[in-house]
Amino acid sequence: MNFLAASIESLGAKVVGWFTVGYGMFAFLARASLLLLDRATWNRATFDVVVKQVYFTAVQILHVFLGYTLVISWLIITIILSTARDFGLTEFASEMTIRVLVLELLPFLTALFIALRSGSAINTEVALMQVNNELDALAHCKVPPMQFEFLPRLIGGVVSVVTLAGLAGLLALLMGYLAIYGMNAAGFEPYTQTIAKIFDFTIVAGLLVKCALFGLAVTLIPVTAGLETPKKLFMVPVSVLRGMMRVFFAIVAIEVVSLALKYI
């Protein structure tokens, strides 16, 4: 009996915990979005921090990222093409390639890439700022940490994921063309036809929204997880661990919901 009560209690505690985390996250997001509307936010300093964030999140890793995209796309395209040939479904190969790579896999991998590289860094940094009282110092100086530290990170994350996923998608489109038709212009018409068929307005808008949500997830969740850190140095790794778990779940959830909306 005691065991049952205890497990129910721990379940309740978990649910309450999840609700608290979720509420905190959305409240933070709401505050951040309200600040976006504030004219005072749009000053040169915020802009500079955004630029810095975009640099560290996207530009610095561009060559690594594109190389990685190249390898992944090439592999997936080869697999799809050879499987399609084996089953006599070559006519669907190009559409399949574009759908799998450009619409699903590459945005997802981009989000994971940014989450691993920048999300964890953001989480650690915010946790350290919290533990070291740096946030208190900023508050004492009446420098709003939201505008100065967090909002630029969110914007930078969204911009980076959208741009990187877009670049990766374009690269995959090019690779797909080369893999299917080779180095000539003969396949341009049918390939264009396929692209036109796939990318209608809702698909493009959905892709953009999905990438933006990915970008938000990989920055917003680490920031809130970092802010939750108790003021003890040894809690920083715990905070990063929790934050990254949440980021992973959020990314998977966004992907699942987007697939459900698209195909159900």
Next chain:
Amino acid sequence: MTAAVATLPEDVARVSHELPLRANLSALDNIALIPIYQRHFSVDESNRQALSLLEQLGHAGIAALRDPDMTPAQRFITKLARAIILRRPRLIIDRPGAMLYDVPYPDFIRELAAQAEMAGTWEIFDFSWNQALYQE
């Protein structure tokens, strides 16, 4: 002591080891933040103000240093500059011994106060057993 600091009113600028500098910003950026966000100056103008303040305090050379690269005295000066540029009527130096452990700090602060030529008062909160240090 801590309680006394915690209940200080809003119009007080504090220099305290509990209020560290932003670790990934240079001394100049740490100071220039305040004019940018509170008085909406441009970045260049804020940097100019911050630099002139550092010059006034006689330490323009530390402008590009970040927190971990500074000596305790340099760190203290940056914090002091950050407090001064807040332009609040009262400035409280909270337990300077915790920040200036490598210099005879009463004299050091006195020198800085002479250079800064600022309006308002500087108050030093310190442990009572350190009172002897402040005797001229």
Next chain:
Amino acid sequence: MNKLHFKVGLFTAASLLLAGIFIVYLLHARGFFEKTFHLQLAAASADGVAPGVPVVFSGIEIGRVTTLGLNDSGGIVIRAEFLGRNAKWLRETSTFTLDKPIVGGAKIRVDSPDLDAPALPDNATMLLLTSDISKEIPALVERVKAILDNVEHLTRKDGEINATLANVKTVTGRMTGEYGMLESILGSKEKARAVTDSLDKTRALITKLDALAAKTDQWLFAQEGVAEQTREALVQVRLMLNDAQSSLKKADALMTNAVEISADVKEGTQDIAALRAEIDDAVRKASALVNEINKKWPFKRDPEVKLP
């Protein structure tokens, strides 16, 4: 110059440029810069057609169905949209066929046998060959095949008719029994029934071929919608059907005759030889007919599309 800002600026500019190029390319691909070409297809049934069903030419999608509706007389009007650049594939001699493959979605196939024919005007109305013909042709061919199987069955070397007719020589006088004289000629009740059954089957075959011919006539003289090639094929089918019909009628008459005259053994033998030749001929011609239908019919094509 701030190197960091420069790099970010370069990155942003390049990304925006690529995004812009892609958007323009996409708009071009989706025909934003072109006039759309409209076509109305009149159909007897809209079964399987829905907005979004592709219109394909040579396996490549050139347009899509936009709306479905009814006209004043209750006919179905399917509106399809094409990009301006694809309008050149639509000619006045083009045929439109609704394809419903077993695997994959429905599509409307365009066949333009003569690309030099005058182009279709915008908003033209064409007849959509509904699945009626394309669905029934294979079924009809199956039926013809079944009929021919019957003919072949009844004339096969060791079959009842041959065996029994060969036995006519050795007929003994068994004049009693349900089948009367016939039974006496053929040797047993069962064998006699086999002959009458065969006669019935031959007659049934003739009726069926008649129906097939009538149907062919219907397509042949239906207004529009049937391409020149199809028309020729149908004419040929008609001729062959007539041929098969008359052959089988002859066979029928001969068989009846054989039964009647088989009392006279000498005459009977000659007639039976002629009967076999006639039936063989009929079977050969009917087989040829099925082959011809299979070969000429434009709806049966190698569906495989190979990528280079």
